[in-house]
Amino acid sequence: MKWYYLLGAFLIAFSCFSQAKSGTTMASQDQVDALLKQSKDFQWADSYRSLDYADQALALTRNINYQKGIAVANNLRGFCFWAFGDNDLAIQSAMEALEIGLKENDPLIQAESNYILARSYMDLNEQKKSNEFIKNAEQLAVKENNWELLCSIYNMKGVIKFIEDKRDSALFYYNMAYELGKQKGIAANQFPRIISNIGECYAAEDPNRAFTYYNEALSLAKATHNQISEASITDIIGHTYLHNNDLKSAEAYLNAALHLAQKLGLRRVIRHAYAGLVDIKLKQGRGEEALVYLRKYYTVRDSLLNTSKIRQIVEMEAKHALELKEQNVRLLENEMRIQNIWKNILIALTILLIVLSIGIYQLQRYRYRKNRALLNLEIDYLTRQHKETIDKYKASLINDSNELLESYDQKLLKKAIAIVEKYISDPQFGVEKLAMEMNMSRTNLHRKIKSITGFPPNELIRSIRLRKAALLIINKVDTVTQIALMTGFDDYSYFSKAFKKHFGVSPSHYEEQHKGQLELLDDLK
CATH class of the missing domain: 1.25.40.10 (Tetratricopeptide repeat domain)
Known part of the structure; x- marks a missing residue:
């Protein structure tokens, strides 16, 4: 019983510890978020204080492995380093934040990192890289509808164009930033630099107008601290x-x-x-x-x-490029793996389809042979019965008997067989002539013969011709070519193909397989 009490006490203590640990983690994240907010609040007012809060947040986030917090703190530090003119440290912090943003698939972090990198490379007079990063930042900010960041990005694009001595383009982006900020209600402390930049565009041609913008910007900067x-x-x-x-x-x-x-x-x-x-x-x-x-x-x-900072920047760029390359390789490997899976699935489906097609073909072939065998048996049976009926009919005439000997379907089929045998040597004899001899329309004849035998009339005619030819071949009445003509086949090639399809062997091999089987001839005579 003691063990049950001890186990219960252990479980309660473990549960309390887990809850306390979870609560501590949540409290730590709240502390990080509070520090990050303070760092953001002092971003334009006091870079030293902003950096101090960002450093505190970064230390705390690393302890609790709060990846998003690490990235945001690094971006804030990167901005402060840029403000101090430490572009190497700004690039390093922004690169680390960008790497986390890519891993966490967080577009907002990526946008902020690209923005800071664009600022830093602009100060290093690397316009190509600056343009590349600001373009990435713009696309991500638009995707996330982050108007404050997008306002800063448009202003940054204007600065880049101004440095390139494209003042009209610069003024266009400055005005975009200003209008967007007013439209979306961006914080007032974001406007002084935009207004001042607009003034710089007029400084050379209209100094008075430029001073108007400068004074407005300076007053607003002081008012917003x-x-x-x-x-x-x-x-x-x-x-x-x-x-x-x-x-x-x-x-x-x-x-x-x-x-x-x-x-x-x-x-x-x-x-x-x-x-x-x-x-x-x-x-x-x-x-x-x-x-x-x-x-x-x-x-x-x-x-x-200095030289040392340049070397550090180059090393950071190389490291970042390598990480991006490794990430692309991993993505490519995943894509290739998925493509191989789909390829194997398609191959398996193709094989399955081929197997099913072969199976269906064999089933259809089996049914065809079965139906063909049934038709042959029925023809043999009706042929024998036809002779018996004639004998019975003659006997019934002698005995004046009115006995009904066979059904209407049997009579119709026997009549059809007799007509085919009558014209068996005529190659032109076909369904039309058979219908005429039967005093029936072609449609009615087709429907009736199909319902009785399961085959259309033309198949019945061909079957009777082939069976007659088989009998003549077995009895060696003539050459195979002459027998083909005697049974209404004027094209030997067609006769040979039809014969092989019907009996499974060519006419020349049929006699050898049926030696001694002359009973069928006796039945049909």
């Missing part, structure tokens, strides 16, 4: 003032952009601001100050990309 866009827009305004030779305003905006970018760790903005300040100092004739900014510019530029 989008500090990344604020730093970038401030830098763009400074460079526009520099282009217009308003050095004082340019320096003020570039210093403001530099201060905010240094706070946020935005090295691309820092580099761009230093480049503008170098030009300002050169135009002001302050060579020493320009040299200081130039050294800082080179320091930031060199930190953005």
Whole structure:
């Protein structure tokens, strides 16, 4: 009895442990999702905080093996690394997320990864790869109806076209992003960069119009706490003032952009601001100050990309390409396996169909032979009965008997046989003449003969001819060729084929197989 209590206690404890473990996993996933949301919320406001939340989420997801969480965290980290100018780390994170997205068949994760890869490769001046990844991102985002991501993608496509000096195309995509965002109610913090980009398209031809867009974008960036866009827009305004030779305003905006970018760790903005300040100092004739900014510019530029980072990117690309190749090979192997299965099924079905066809053919052949044998027996029987009937009929005339000797069908068949035998040597004798001799229409004759014998009239005529020929061959009345003519076959080749089909052997071999079997001749005489 003790053992039952111990077993019950063990089962209860195990159940509680399992529930606790399941509850812990669910709680952990909820924690991950909360951290990922916080990282997303700070994505445009504070990249450091966004990266910190993403790192915490990634550590937690790896502990519980939450694959989707790992991918989302890597995409968020990739965006932060891009914002910092660490394109190698951005590519690495996005590649890892993309690999999980492909394995999990999650189009949204794949779209976000492709978007980050497009941004990173654009900064590395690899336009071909950037265009390729942004195209993939667009297709996936459209498929998933993710309007916020699609809005960012259209804006990114505009940036790529702007870099390619295709300003009309760039403006087209910027306006697409803006209209889509307004139509779908995208968050307001997504609009400052789009509006600013539209302004850049007008900067060369219409600076006043460009400043209108810049000011609107800057105000919206501050209102929505989008500090990344604020730093970038401030830098763009400074460079526009520099282009217009308003050095004082340019320096003020570039210093403001530099201060905010240094706070946020935005090295691309820092580099761009230093480049503008170098030009300002050169135009002001302050060579020493320009040299200081130039050294800082080179320091930031060199930190953005060096030989080691290039090698890391190439290795990541090679690894990703190999993984994609292996995945394609696996898919191809699966397809070939499925094709082989279908091929084997088709072969099996074909063999089965052939076997069934052969079986049906043999069955039909057996039935034909059986019916042929029955017809021959019936012809033999009716022939003998015909002679007996004649004898009985003669006897009945003598005895004045009115006894009914046979049925109507028997009389009709005997009459048909007698008529065929009468014209047996006439090759032209056929169903038409038989019907005429029988005083019946061809249709009625066909129906009646078929109902009695199971064969049509032409088959009956041919059978009687062949049986007569067989008798004459057995008795060696003449040559086979002459016997064929005597029984109404004017074409020996046709006679030979019909004879073999009927009896199973050729006429020349028939006599040898039927030596000593002359009883049939006696019956038919």
